[in-house]
Amino acid sequence: MKFTITHIHRNSATDRTHPVTRGGAAILSALLLATVTVPSVAALSAFPADGMMEETSPQATEITVPATLVSDRGVLSPADPESIATELVETFTLRNSHETPDQEGDLTENDTSAEDQTPPDGEKPTVDIFDPTLPLTQELIALRIESRMDKQVRGGAKVYYPYPAGAMAVDLYKDGRQILKGQVVDIGGTVYVPVQRFADLFGSFRTVYTEATEQVVITGTNLSITVKVGDPYITVNERIFYTGKKVISLGGWIFVPLTSMSKAMNAKVTIRQGYYDAFITSGDPAKVQWASEYYDATDLYWLSRIISAEAKGEPFAGQIAVGNVVLNRVRSKQFPNTVKGVIFDTKYGTQFSPVSSGTIYNTPTASAVRAAKVCLEGYSLSTQMIYFYNPKIATSSWIGRTRPYIMTIGNHKFYG
Numbered sequence: 001m002k003f004t005i006t007h008i009h010r011n012s013a014t015d016r017t018h019p020v021t022r023g024g025a026a027i028l029s030a031l032l033l034a035t036v037t038v039p040s041v042a043a044l045s046a047f048p049a050d051g052m053m054e055e056t057s058p059q060a061t062e063i064t065v066p067a068t069l070v071s072d073r074g075v076l077s078p079a080d081p082e083s084i085a086t087e088l089v090e091t092f093t094l095r096n097s098h099e100t101p102d103q104e105g106d107l108t109e110n111d112t113s114a115e116d117q118t119p120p121d122g123e124k125p126t127v128d129i130f131d132p133t134l135p136l137t138q139e140l141i142a143l144r145i146e147s148r149m150d151k152q153v154r155g156g157a158k159v160y161y162p163y164p165a166g167a168m169a170v171d172l173y174k175d176g177r178q179i180l181k182g183q184v185v186d187i188g189g190t191v192y193v194p195v196q197r198f199a200d201l202f203g204s205f206r207t208v209y210t211e212a213t214e215q216v217v218i219t220g221t222n223l224s225i226t227v228k229v230g231d232p233y234i235t236v237n238e239r240i241f242y243t244g245k246k247v248i249s250l251g252g253w254i255f256v257p258l259t260s261m262s263k264a265m266n267a268k269v270t271i272r273q274g275y276y277d278a279f280i281t282s283g284d285p286a287k288v289q290w291a292s293e294y295y296d297a298t299d300l301y302w303l304s305r306i307i308s309a310e311a312k313g314e315p316f317a318g319q320i321a322v323g324n325v326v327l328n329r330v331r332s333k334q335f336p337n338t339v340k341g342v343i344f345d346t347k348y349g350t351q352f353s354p355v356s357s358g359t360i361y362n363t364p365t366a367s368a369v370r371a372a373k374v375c376l377e378g379y380s381l382s383t384q385m386i387y388f389y390n391p392k393i394a395t396s397s398w399i400g401r402t403r404p405y406i407m408t409i410g411n412h413k414f415y416g
Contacts, residue, residue: 308368309354323375
């Protein structure tokens with residue numbers, strides 16, 4: 001099934017038509033010129049008359065994904081709504097001119113030609129995609145789902161999710177039941193969910209949204225989540241969960257990568273890349289540990305200080321990379337097995353210049369503390385890099401000449 005979520009302008013009713021590819025329409029038309037049988041009848045039976053998926057029993061032990069929604073949904077370019085509507089009408093008109101369901105529900109040929117179904121000149125043809133007599137197809141299911149995706153109500157006002165061009169709808173299941181229909185989206189390979197609505201699936205929470213800073217704070221029993229648009233992380237019980245991609249705002253709603261929000265809710269998640277579906281299990285957010293319980297205080301103290309001293313002013317990813325180097329050394333047999341031991345290691349000479357200069361003892365920046373927490377959460381840009389240096393200020397370049405190069409972030413080059 002190939003469809004996309006077009007860019008929807010806020011408070012604009014004219015931009016809510018969703019496209020079907022011309023290639024898909026042509027194939028559909030060609031197939032319908034011959035005798036047609038409805039494909040995947042068993043799979044399509046999972047859909048009620050309005051085309052929306054029925055929720056399965058929460059006691060189900062297996063998750064069955066409807067075959068009609070497991071497909072290579074292609075990315076489509078935004079198109080003119082009027083031309084899309086006309087194309088859809090022509091497709092449905094052509095199909096209905098060659099198919100007529102008989103009393104047994106089978107499809108038979110009809111002698112009525114497409115030309116006989118053409119509306120008189122001057123009349124604009126229309127089609128009701130929720131008409132129960134229309135044969136159920138993948139394209140029709142997609143249109144019905146997305147048509148209900150357009151509008152959301154917040155504070156009595158209409159709010160639209162202005163998905164960017166190329167965004168793809170994702171089917172999300174929780175314990176076998178489909179949730180947040182039409183509100184889960186893949187943008188550039190990252191699956192996003194609306195943070196407030198996702199959290200509400202796991203219990204009752206107090207939500208405070210600050211429009212000026214585009215920040216939302218969600219609190220509940222033993223849980224505190226802070227999410228701010230533009231940050232590449234979310235704060236959960238004073239821990240830092242790295243999102244990889246920045247938190248975004250769509251039509252006034254804050255969207256967060258699904259993996260990070262699932263972790264915040266203490267739930268497991270599986271995303272099937274290429275199928276545009278994802279599965280999560282129930283979790284207990286109240287059991288998410290606080291930072292004081294989760295992080296080793298000594299490790300956090302020294303890791304944040306070496307990151308600050310070595311990479312203050314570097315990109316956030318660059319600060320994480322410096323922390324990764326330290327922790328990779330801890331895991332290596334070539335170096336001491338503690339964070340403090342690695343930092344103050346002098347077996348082959350002083351390893352980190354801030355130890356010699358004394359800047360290792362300075363109070364770390366807030367960004368360095370966050371980067372240290374991300375590293376201690378287990379996030380790593382590379383498990384292989386154990387050396388780094390800044391070629392602009394380094395007094396020796398032996399690392400670059402003798403060690404395998406891995407990556408460059410900001411002013412630092414990292415090596416294995």
